Amino acid sequence: MSVTVRVPAKVNVQLAVGAARPDGFHDLANVFLAVGLYDEVTVSPADELRITCEGPDAAQVPLDRTNLAARAALALAGRHGIEPAVHLHIAKDIPVAGGMAGGSADGAGALLACDRLWGTGASQAELLDICAELGSDVPFSLLGGAALGVGRGERLTALEVGGTFHWVFAMAGRGLSTPAVFREFDRLAEGRDIPEPVASAELLRALAKGDADALAAAVSNDLQPAALSLFPELADTLDAGRGAGALATLVSGSGPTTAFLARDTESAEKVAETLRASGTCRSVRTAAGPVAGATVLS
Ligand SMILES: C[C@](O)(CO)[C@H](O)COP(=O)(O)OP(=O)(O)OC[C@H]1O[C@@H](n2ccc(N)nc2=O)[C@H](O)[C@@H]1O
Ligand SMILES: Nc1ncnc2c1ncn2[C@@H]1O[C@H](COP(=O)(O)OP(=O)(O)OP(=O)(O)O)[C@@H](O)[C@H]1O
Incomplete structure (x- = not known):
């Protein structure tokens, strides 16, 4: 017997970052949107804990107990x-x-x-609790849809979304380490007053209405300058997407994936084609959101 669960990726339509806390984390106002790009995790009984991975980036995934999937099973x-x-x-x-x-x-x-495999019967609250222990983004991966995350991003409130948003994602030639991007944020912020992070009312209204133009006017990512500082070539990708007619361009979370909001499927395909031809990124995908969070397939 085995169980397969499908889990979506996320884009942060707003990422407001506060000053570094004593524990090294940053308070956030983090507006997550789950988009239709998925990993699938299949679990089956074995003699001992074992991890395998397939896919274009599989070689970069650790197959020991540091893998978040292993840490989740152990927890x-x-x-x-x-x-x-x-x-x-x-x-x-x-x-x-x-x-x-x-x-x-x-x-x-x-x-x-x-x-599911073990019949643990854990409540949603217990699962979310374990997710928060594993990492700041993990609770949202379970929940999906759209949500505002506060604290370090793990305390979630689900958000109503009045429509589907169409996105293009440009994958970069190398990765960026999330802690390194937050450290660069701190370095760039040195000597400046960092305001408390708050969710933008305009952005929440745009999501609720499903209004792509209003969302485009309201998206923001406080980590974007830090990601660009560590990976300056990303500016060329953002320029290429803007030139192709994207409604909004932004770095996704800590990067280096760049995200482009399009009006509909057709214009998303156009932006994607231009980005592919631009030679400024490794690969390009389109995906819409919001979509459901972690879902059992079998
Ligand atoms: C950038 C985002 O992806 C936006 O959604 C998240 O804030 C990062 O979430 P994540 O990858 O799950 O991060 P975690 O595994 O919790 O933390 C990794 C590292 O990122 C930094 N970190 C993360 C979250 C946060 N609110 N403040 C931080 O400073 C810390 O250096 C931490 O050690
Ligand atoms: N299951 C996993 N898949 C990918 N990377 C993993 C996994 N478990 C642990 N890692 C480690 O975590 C690092 C970050 O990988 P991940 O793909 O989660 O980054 P990310 O998408 O930028 O994260 P986030 O958006 O949450 O900040 C990898 O370089 C890898 O060493």
Whole structure:
């Protein structure tokens, strides 16, 4: 018997970052949108905990106990006194170290899959609790849809979205480390007053209405200057997407994936084609959101 769970990637339509906290994390107002690019995690009984991974970026995924999928299985097993003897297989389509919460998706997926396989019967609240222990983005990977994350991004409030938004994502030639991008944010912020992060009312209204033009006017990412400082070539990708008629261009989370909002599927395809021909990125995908969070397929 095996259980397969499908988990979406995310784009941050607003990422407001506060000053560094004593614990090294930053308070955020983090507006997440789940988009239709997915990893699948399959769990089946085995002699001992084992991880395999397939997909274009599989070589960059750790196959030891540092993998978030393994950490999720160990955390659930530990709480319920279960032997974590499972094979976790990750079919990876979300770019690695791309700012789209790929590792977090695998953590949330493995957690839900193990819960079903073992019949743990954990409540949604317990699962979200474990997710928050695994990483700031992991609770949203479980929940999906759209949500505002506060604290370090793990305390979620689901948001109403009045329509579907069409996106183009440009994957970069290399990854960016999330801690390094936050450190660069701190360096760039030195000597400046950092305001408390707050969600933009205009942005929440745009989401609720499903209004792409209003959303385009309201998107923001406080980590973007830091990502561009560490990866200046991203400016060329953003320029190429803007030139192709994207309604809005931004770095996704800590980057280096860049995100382009389009009016509809057709214009998304146009932006994607121009980006592919621009030679400023490794690959290009289109995806719409919001979509459901971690979902059991079998
Ligand atoms: C950039 C985002 O992807 C936006 O959604 C997230 O804030 C990052 O979430 P994540 O990858 O799940 O991050 P975590 O695994 O919790 O933390 C990795 C590292 O990122 C930095 N970090 C993360 C979240 C946060 N609110 N403040 C931080 O400073 C810390 O250096 C931390 O050690
Ligand atoms: N299941 C996993 N898939 C990918 N990377 C993993 C996984 N588990 C652990 N990692 C490690 O985490 C690092 C960050 O990978 P990930 O793909 O989650 O980055 P990200 O998408 O930028 O994250 P986020 O958007 O949440 O900041 C990788 O370089 C890898 O070493």
